[in-house]
Amino acid sequence: MFDIERWQEIFDTIRKNKLRTFLTGLSVASGIFILVILLGVGQGMQNGISQEFEDDASNSIWVWTRPTSVEYKGLNPGRFFNMTNEDYGFIYKKNEEFIEYQSSRVRIWNAIASFEKESGNYRIEGVFPDFQFIENETMVAGRFINQQDVIEKGKIAIIGNKIKNDLFKKDIDPIGKYIRLNDITFKVVGVYSDKGGEREEERIFVPSTAAQQVFNRGQNINNLSYTLKPEKDFQTAVAKSEEFVASMTSYLKTKHIIAPSDERAIGVNNSLEQAKRFYDLMFMIKAFFWWVGVCTIIAGVVGVSNIMLIIVKERTKEIGIRKALGALPVSIIGMILHEAIFVTAIAGCTGLIFGLLLLEMLGPMIETDFISNPSVNFNVALTTVFILIFAGAVAGFFPAWRAARIKPIVALRDE
Amino acid sequence: MIEIKDLHKSYHMGSNSLHVLKGINFNVKEGELVAIMGSSGSGKSTLLNILGMLDEADSGAYFLDAIPIKNLNEKIAARYRNKFLGFIFQSFNLITYKNALDNVAMPLYYQGIKRKERSEKAMHYLEKVGLGDWATHLPNELSGGQKQRVAIARAMASEPKVLLADEPTGALDTKTSYEVMELIQGINDEGKTILIVTHEDDIAHMTKRVVNLKDGVIIDDTLVEQVRATANV
Ligand SMILES: Nc1ncnc2c1ncn2[C@@H]1O[C@H](COP(=O)(O)OP(=O)(O)OP(=O)(O)O)[C@@H](O)[C@H]1O
Ligand SMILES: [Mg+2]
Numbered sequence: 001m002f003d004i005e006r007w008q009e010i011f012d013t014i015r016k017n018k019l020r021t022f023l024t025g026l027s028v029a030s031g032i033f034i035l036v037i038l039l040g041v042g043q044g045m046q047n048g049i050s051q052e053f054e055d056d057a058s059n060s061i062w063v064w065t066r067p068t069s070v071e072y073k074g075l076n077p078g079r080f081f082n083m084t085n086e087d088y089g090f091i092y093k094k095n096e097e098f099i100e101y102q103s104s105r106v107r108i109w110n111a112i113a114s115f116e117k118e119s120g121n122y123r124i125e126g127v128f129p130d131f132q133f134i135e136n137e138t139m140v141a142g143r144f145i146n147q148q149d150v151i152e153k154g155k156i157a158i159i160g161n162k163i164k165n166d167l168f169k170k171d172i173d174p175i176g177k178y179i180r181l182n183d184i185t186f187k188v189v190g191v192y193s194d195k196g197g198e199r200e201e202e203r204i205f206v207p208s209t210a211a212q213q214v215f216n217r218g219q220n221i222n223n224l225s226y227t228l229k230p231e232k233d234f235q236t237a238v239a240k241s242e243e244f245v246a247s248m249t250s251y252l253k254t255k256h257i258i259a260p261s262d263e264r265a266i267g268v269n270n271s272l273e274q275a276k277r278f279y280d281l282m283f284m285i286k287a288f289f290w291w292v293g294v295c296t297i298i299a300g301v302v303g304v305s306n307i308m309l310i311i312v313k314e315r316t317k318e319i320g321i322r323k324a325l326g327a328l329p330v331s332i333i334g335m336i337l338h339e340a341i342f343v344t345a346i347a348g349c350t351g352l353i354f355g356l357l358l359l360e361m362l363g364p365m366i367e368t369d370f371i372s373n374p375s376v377n378f379n380v381a382l383t384t385v386f387i388l389i390f391a392g393a394v395a396g397f398f399p400a401w402r403a404a405r406i407k408p409i410v411a412l413r414d415e
Numbered sequence: 416m417i418e419i420k421d422l423h424k425s426y427h428m429g430s431n432s433l434h435v436l437k438g439i440n441f442n443v444k445e446g447e448l449v450a451i452m453g454s455s456g457s458g459k460s461t462l463l464n465i466l467g468m469l470d471e472a473d474s475g476a477y478f479l480d481a482i483p484i485k486n487l488n489e490k491i492a493a494r495y496r497n498k499f500l501g502f503i504f505q506s507f508n509l510i511t512y513k514n515a516l517d518n519v520a521m522p523l524y525y526q527g528i529k530r531k532e533r534s535e536k537a538m539h540y541l542e543k544v545g546l547g548d549w550a551t552h553l554p555n556e557l558s559g560g561q562k563q564r565v566a567i568a569r570a571m572a573s574e575p576k577v578l579l580a581d582e583p584t585g586a587l588d589t590k591t592s593y594e595v596m597e598l599i600q601g602i603n604d605e606g607k608t609i610l611i612v613t614h615e616d617d618i619a620h621m622t623k624r625v626v627n628l629k630d631g632v633i634i635d636d637t638l639v640e641q642v643r644a645t646a647n648v
Contacts, residue, residue, distance in 0.1 A: 008530060016512035321508050324469055325522040326497020326573070329489050405489070408496075409469040412508065 010339050020314075024307045024340070025347030028388055031300030032348050035293050035384055036355025036376050042289030044363070044374025049282055051372055059100075059237055060134055061245060062269040063224040063252075072259035081256045081265070082220040085212075090255075091224070091248050098228050098244045101130035105223035106211040108182070113159075113204060115167040115179045122163055124181055124204045126211025127225075134225045135194070140164075142175045142190030145207050153209040157181065158190035160201030181206070184214050224248075228272075234279065241272045293384075300388050305395030308340055312399035319403045320411025329404035336400040337393050344392040348385035355381070416577060416608045417443040417466060422475035424461055435461045436472070437631035443610065445576075448603040448641070450619035451612045453628030459612045460581050462628070466610065467502045467579045468492055480576055497525050501570030503580035507562040509554040515541060515565045516550040522573035540568040544598055560591035567598060571607075578602065578609040584618055596621045597644035617642075 014021045068079045088104040106126035113122050131137075132144040140161055149156055157179060159167075168174045174188045186206060194200035212218065228244060231237035249266050252258070258265045312319075319332055356376065363374045403411065424436040435458040443449055451459050464470040465477065468484060477484040479499055487495070496502075501522075509518045520537035528536070541547050544564040554562055563583055570578055580599070584592035596618060603609050603623075611622060619625050620642045627635035 005524065005527075005530060009524065012513070012517070317508075318510055321510055322521070322525075323493070324467070324496060324502050324508070325569070326493050326525040328493045328525075331525070407470055409464050412469070412504075 006334065006338060009335065010342060013335075013339060014343070020311060021343055024304070024311070024343050025350070027303040027307060028300065028344045028347040028392070029351035029354070031296055031303065031388065032351030032381070032385055033355045033358075035296045035300075036352060036381050037358065038289055038293050038296065039380065040355070040359040040363070040374040040376045041366075041371065042286060042293075043376065044366070044371040045285055045289075046282055047374075048368065048370040048372040049278070049285070059228045059230070059241055059275075060271045061224075061226045061228070061241060062267075063226075063248065064222065064267045066264050066267055068258055068262055069264035070259035070262040072262070073257055075257060081258075082222075083224065083252065083256075084219040084221060086219065087252060087255060088221060088224060091251060094251065095244055095247060098240055099226055100229045101133045101227045103128035103131035103134055103225050104208055104221040105131075105225060106208055106215070106217050106220070107222045108211065108215050111182050111204070113163065113167065113179055113181050115174075115177065118167045120163070120166050122160075122202050122204055124206060124211065124215075126206050126208040126215075126217075128208055131205065131225065132192075134227050135200075137192040137194055140191045140193050141173070142188070144190055144192070145205060149207040150209050153213050154207055155184070155186045155210055155214065156189045156206065157186040158192055158205040159188055160203055161191060161193040162198045162201035163204065164191050182215070234275075238272050238276055241270055245270055297384055297387060301391040301395070304340075304344060304388060304392040308336075308392060308396035309399050311340075312336060312396065312403050316403055316411050316414040320408050320414065323404075323408040323411060329401075332404040333397065333400045337396050340392045340396040341389055344389045345385070348388050352381050352385055416445045416447075416480055417441075417610075418476075418478040418481075419466075420476040422462070422465065422477065423473045424458070424465065424470075425473055435631055436465075439475070439631075439633060441626065441633060441636065443577075443608060445608050446603070446606050447624060448600070448609045448622045449611070449624045449626060450622040451610060451626045451628060452614070452619055455614075457628045458631050459628055463579050463581050463610065463612050466577075467500050468496050469502065493525070497522055497573055499576045501573060501575040501578045503563070503566050503570050503578065503583045505582040505585040507554070507559075507566045507586075509562060509565060509569075511554055514551050514553050515546060515557065518554070518565055519569045519572050521569060526573060537568070537572055540572045541565070543571070544568045558591075559586050560594060563587060563591075563595055564598065567595070567602075571602060576608060578607055580609065580611045582612050582614065584613065584615070592618065593644045600641075600644055 065081060065083060068075070068077050068081070071077050085104070092099060092102060104127070108124040110121050111124045112119055127145065128150060129145050129147055137144070142158070144158055145156070148154070159174065159179070164174050167179065168177070174191060177188050178185050179188055180186075181204065192201070208221070212220070228237070228241055231240055245268050249268065250260070252266055253260055253262070315336070322332060359374055359376065366374065420440055422436050422439040423434070426433045426435060439462060451462065453459050461470070465472050479495065484495070510521065513521070516534060516537050519540055520533040523533040523536055538547065538550060541550055544567055546561060546564055546568070549557060549561060554565070557565065563586070567583070583599070584595055587595060599609060599611070600621060611618070613619055620639055621644050622639065623641050624636070624638050626633055
């Protein structure tokens with residue numbers, strides 16, 4: 001490999017066969033180039049999607065009720081039922097180990113909220129302090145509901161940014177002001193904002209206990225919300241959340257006399273289940289790009305092999321002359337492979353560098369919600385270069401070997 | 416220097432086989448200049464290729480400088496071609512992308528001689544064939560006679576024991592042919608053994624011995640009075 005004479009011979013050959021060298025190099029370089037771009041964009045899509053998902057990705061679980069759909073123990077289908085505070089407490093007691101944050105919800109749809117002369121229709125939700133974390137609400141001013149409010153059934157309200165803008169004049173600080181919710185006076189103690197936008201900010205949060213009392217809901221609740229403790233890996237998290245959902249639904253069904261086979265009565269939305277679908281999609285995208293990448297490499301390998309075949313064929317007569325002058329078969333094979341490896345290596349690295357540069361330059365331009373930081377694992381790209389070099393060497397070896405072994409007179413006769 | 420006994424060679428094409436050499440016996444001593452003649456298809460090139468180790472005989476014995484040339488492995492064959500034999504082809508067989516100097520230096524590369532020494536030696540032989548000024552020209556920038564002289568320089572560069580030339584003047588006009596023959600005679604005068612295949616009587620008479628081939632056997636082998644090529648120009 002470090003035979004200086006051989007290197008000189010190779011450089012001579014390359015210098016004097018520029019077109020051939022250029023074409024070989026081009027096919028290798030473009031193969032690597034395309035691969036780098038593909039993998040980069042694939043990675044970018046993966047980054048983008050996972051970011052998109054992480055934004056409101058909590059391992060949250062929502063539970064609500066619907067009319068029953070199966071006759072059970074003499075009860076007709078189509079029966080309405082309500083979850084209660086007791087259910088909420090019992091589920092926590094049984095599943096304490098899983099739960100990170102929890103809150104039940106009492107919902108009052110289309111409540112009328114008013115301050116001085118302004119009023120509007122909003123939704124009131126009676127919740128617990130944890131709800132702030134479950135919904136990822138950001139406090140813009142004041143505070144969220146605390147434990148004290150829950151115990152005292154305090155008539156306090158946390159309003160969304162949108163509501164603040166609707167009801168209050170610009171220069172008025174809503175904190176400490178009294179608003180009327182369905183004609184009952186609540187004191188505003190906080191303003192929140194939600195990444196989900198205005199729609200999510202049209203809600204007024206009050207303590208769950210206060211909502212039940214003031215709006216005559218007794219012990220009833222409409223909705224349960226949980227987030228589960230983080231697990232060390234995604235698979236365990238999915239498994240745990242499924243276990244939790246199963247335990248909870250089976251309790252609720254027994255308690256409210258619902259057929260075990262009734263799939264409708266208890267609605268559950270497990271965000272991890274969706275996350276799993278997301279991850280599967282991401283995996284598919286990744287697999288797709290890899291597949292395309294592997295095809296590109298195969299095409300590259302075929303291309304390099306073809307070129308090597310042609311080169312050896314083209315040089316058969318030269319090989320004959322060299323043999324007549326006393327070249328060893330080894331030195332002929334060596335010469336051809338040395339040249340091939342050298343050219344593919346240089347071309348491969350060139351393609352690699354151009355690909356990386358282009359990604360680096362165009363990367364920021366193609367950033368969207370679904371593509372973020374397109375980049376390539378350098379080792380992967382380098383490995384590909386080596387695969388192509390190796391393929392070129394293998395592809396060149398056999399024709400070179402054959403050509404080096406035929407009788408000089410046969411090679412010389414080749415035109 | 417060369418000793419062959421009962422040499423046979425056939426070409427096989429599909430089911431047909433053509434018996435070209437049918438028992439050739441002859442010896443060449445060191446310093447001889449031999450012309451091999453014969454009608455087209457009589458097997459002259461075939462014989463010379465075997466002598467040059469570019470091809471192999473089917474049967475018979477071949478001794479080159481008392482070394483039996485038979486079933487040699489590639490490595491030894493390559494070394495013998497390089498050290499013992501210099502081959503001159505009718506169609507020159509220069510490497511097209513290398514200049515005259517590099518072509519002449521080629522056999523020296525395979526002797527493992529360093530680049531600088533190689534160039535010096537090659538230049539020496541190029542000058543000897545009168546092409547010192549053409550060293551950096553590519554073959555396609557040279558005339559036929561010049562190409563053949565480059566080929567002769569190349570054949571001599573490795574200082575072989577025997578020079579083999581298959582119709583070296585076949586592609587050249589008379590004047591150029593005589594110039595090439597003058598060169599060959601000069602090399603022979605220095606003591607090199609040379610075998611030339613030729614069609615032309617005048618060329619044959621510039622050698623010292625004429626061997627006539629017909630239908631794969633030697634029908635005539637006579638020493639001749641050498642005509643100096645210079646006298647003809
Ligand atoms: N590679 C080959 N395959 C088959 N037949 C061949 C081959 N080479 C030569 N022949 C045949 O062998 C015979 C002798 O060929 P050869 O080239 O030795 O003749 P030659 O005496 O050199 O003729 P010429 O004066 O035309 O060069 C010819 O009939 C030729 O057709
Ligand atoms: Mg011939």
